[in-house]
Amino acid sequence: MPLEPLKIKTMLLTAAREIADHVDILTDLDCALGDGDHGTTMKKLTQVMFDQIEPWNETTNLKDGLESLTDALEDVSGGSAGPLFAAFVYGMAEAAESDAPTTDDFIRQILLGAYDEFFTTSKAVIGDKTMMDAIAPATEVIRNSTTDMKTTLEEAARAARSGSDNTAGMLAKYGRARYIGDRCLGHKDPGSVTFAYFYEGLATGYFV
Amino acid sequence: MTMKKFINNPDNITAELLEGLALANPSILEVTDHNLIINKGLATADRVTIVTIGGAGHEPALEGFVGEGMIDISVVGDIFAAPGYKAVVEALKLADKGKGVLLVVLNHAGDMLAGDRTMKEVEKLGLNVIKVVTQEDIANAPRSDAANRRGLVGCVPLYKICGAAAAQGKSLTEVAALAQDFADNMATIAVACKTATHPQNGASFADLGEDEMEVGMGQHGEGGGGRQKMASADETAVIMADALLNDLDLKAGEEVMVIVNGTGATTIMEMLLVFRRVHKYLSEKGIKIVASWVEEVLTVQEQAGFQLFFARMDPEKLAFWEAPAKTPYLSR
Numbered sequence: 001m002p003l004e005p006l007k008i009k010t011m012l013l014t015a016a017r018e019i020a021d022h023v024d025i026l027t028d029l030d031c032a033l034g035d036g037d038h039g040t041t042m043k044k045l046t047q048v049m050f051d052q053i054e055p056w057n058e059t060t061n062l063k064d065g066l067e068s069l070t071d072a073l074e075d076v077s078g079g080s081a082g083p084l085f086a087a088f089v090y091g092m093a094e095a096a097e098s099d100a101p102t103t104d105d106f107i108r109q110i111l112l113g114a115y116d117e118f119f120t121t122s123k124a125v126i127g128d129k130t131m132m133d134a135i136a137p138a139t140e141v142i143r144n145s146t147t148d149m150k151t152t153l154e155e156a157a158r159a160a161r162s163g164s165d166n167t168a169g170m171l172a173k174y175g176r177a178r179y180i181g182d183r184c185l186g187h188k189d190p191g192s193v194t195f196a197y198f199y200e201g202l203a204t205g206y207f208v
Numbered sequence: 209m210t211m212k213k214f215i216n217n218p219d220n221i222t223a224e225l226l227e228g229l230a231l232a233n234p235s236i237l238e239v240t241d242h243n244l245i246i247n248k249g250l251a252t253a254d255r256v257t258i259v260t261i262g263g264a265g266h267e268p269a270l271e272g273f274v275g276e277g278m279i280d281i282s283v284v285g286d287i288f289a290a291p292g293y294k295a296v297v298e299a300l301k302l303a304d305k306g307k308g309v310l311l312v313v314l315n316h317a318g319d320m321l322a323g324d325r326t327m328k329e330v331e332k333l334g335l336n337v338i339k340v341v342t343q344e345d346i347a348n349a350p351r352s353d354a355a356n357r358r359g360l361v362g363c364v365p366l367y368k369i370c371g372a373a374a375a376q377g378k379s380l381t382e383v384a385a386l387a388q389d390f391a392d393n394m395a396t397i398a399v400a401c402k403t404a405t406h407p408q409n410g411a412s413f414a415d416l417g418e419d420e421m422e423v424g425m426g427q428h429g430e431g432g433g434g435r436q437k438m439a440s441a442d443e444t445a446v447i448m449a450d451a452l453l454n455d456l457d458l459k460a461g462e463e464v465m466v467i468v469n470g471t472g473a474t475t476i477m478e479m480l481l482v483f484r485r486v487h488k489y490l491s492e493k494g495i496k497i498v499a500s501w502v503e504e505v506l507t508v509q510e511q512a513g514f515q516l517f518f519a520r521m522d523p524e525k526l527a528f529w530e531a532p533a534k535t536p537y538l539s540r
Contacts, residue, residue, distance in 0.1 A: 027406075027409050027411055028411070030411075031406075031411040031412065031413055035288050035406070035413060036288075036406040036409065036411040036412075036413055037287065037288050037289055037406060037408070037409075039409065040286075040287075040289075040406075040408050040409055041289060044286075074292050074293065074294055075292050075294060075295075076292055077222075077243070077263070077285035077286040077289050077290065077291045077292055077295075078286075078289055078290075078292070078318070079263070079285070079288070079289035079290050079317070079318035080290065080317035080318035080321055081318075082289070082290070082292065082318065083290075083292075083293070083318070083321040083322060083325060084321070121321070174317060178348075178356070179347070179348050179358070179424075
């Protein structure tokens with residue numbers, strides 16, 4: 001089913017807004033585990049998303065738009081979250097067919113592509129206490145869903161949130177949290193929380 | 209979250225500190241777009257050049273060691289954050305004077321991602337670059353698991369030794385081999401007794417108790433090792449020296465460099481007490497300190513504590529360490 005062409009724009013902007021509205025929570029989480037900069041980094045990255053995506057209109061080729069967005073995200077000095085987030089968006093750009101109509105299939109395609117590129121760059125798997133703990137379960141829902149896109153995105157968002165909640169019980173394998181051993185237990189991985197907000201924003205943005 | 213720091217708009221800290229560094233050292237270095245700090249001598253350099261990357265907030269490192277005889281370009285990220293890879297590629301292009309570039313990356317997640325991404329572009333562009341990773345923190349992983357060891361203060365003497373080798377006309381292969389050899393023979397352990405505040409958001413990193421210290425504290429205040437009761441300078445020096453001696457397997461008769469690197473809120477007084485004990489302790493074991501440095505080199509804001517660094521030395525490395533350099537925070 002073709003959607004209005006700017007559905008993707010609304011979804012991505014809502015996702016970015018959802019993250020940007022919670023940077024203080026992300027900062028607090030990162031202070032418990034890392035060096036306290038995840039909120040600051042996501043504030044910078046989401047600002048790039050707003051700046052890049054706001055000008056999209058009916059004539060924007062989404063593949064080009066996503067590529068430019070990747071380019072701008074890669075310019076941000078964003079620790080490890082920067083390149084990882086950029087890899088996610090690059091995966092969307094790679095998977096997008098040029099000048100394709102924005103259909104539910106298009107949304108599915110780019111979100112699956114985002115996972116692939118994120119995995120290639122991060123090499124993380126479920127259980128490593130990273131962004132992947134939110135991204136992988138959400139991707140599985142999107143990959144296997146046989147229902148409508150609205151329900152799919154809502155289920156994906158719930159899977160991301162629950163995957164992120166699970167990170168509290170995990171020992172970290174990547175990033176700075178791995179250096180504090182079992183003291184990271186009881187704290188959620190801030191990157192996974194970011195992606196829980198991201199998928200929740202996508203679902204909300206689809207519905208708007 | 210309140211914080212008592214002399215800053216302006218937190219978003220502008222990095223740009224403002226780099227501008228300050230350039231204004232304070234106009235004959236040594238300049239700052240350009242993408243937060244590159246460039247050795248003014250690079251313009252006429254006809255030798256291997258040295259580029260490094262890393263977040264700000266650790267002053268004087270890394271960018272305070274840009275200048276003749278050390279770093280040619282420091283690609284500075286935002287506070288505690290790695291720079292984007294495109295700035296690194298730009299720096300490598302600028303730095304390549306036809307003899308190749310040594311790229312030094314400290315083992316931290318963001319820096320490593322930027323380094324890997326950079327090297328992909330280097331291959332595409334056909335630049336002559338060799339990347340060396342410093343990963344000498346012994347706190348979290350054994351020597352055999354270097355990928356899990358962080359890069360701490362050891363990068364700074366490495367810049368000095370490689371910078372001198374490059375200045376003396378060594379080839380890129382030789383400089384890189386020297387860098388790797390030095391990196392393979394160095395070790396650092398850190399201790400903290402009060403944690404730092406992130407200068408952009410006022411957040412404290414950890415919650416060390418009043419009577420506690422943590423051995424194995426990382427570069428950014430992130431925790432890492434064992435929490436224990438606060439100990440005296442002498443006791444702490446021995447705990448840390450033992451760990452380094454063991455890791456490096458140093459034997460009587462060997463020669464070492466020792467650095468006591470203050471992380472921001474530990475006084476030179478305390479650091480000298482620590483160095484004194486380390487010196488006596490190594491002497492008792494027949495190990496000779498041929499190079500020493502007690503200074504704030506690579507800091508973590510107002511974190512109280514220090515990093516103790518040992519490196520196995522030989523006459524060639526010692527000569528490079530003692531060779532001339534002209535940077536804002538190390539000159540001879």
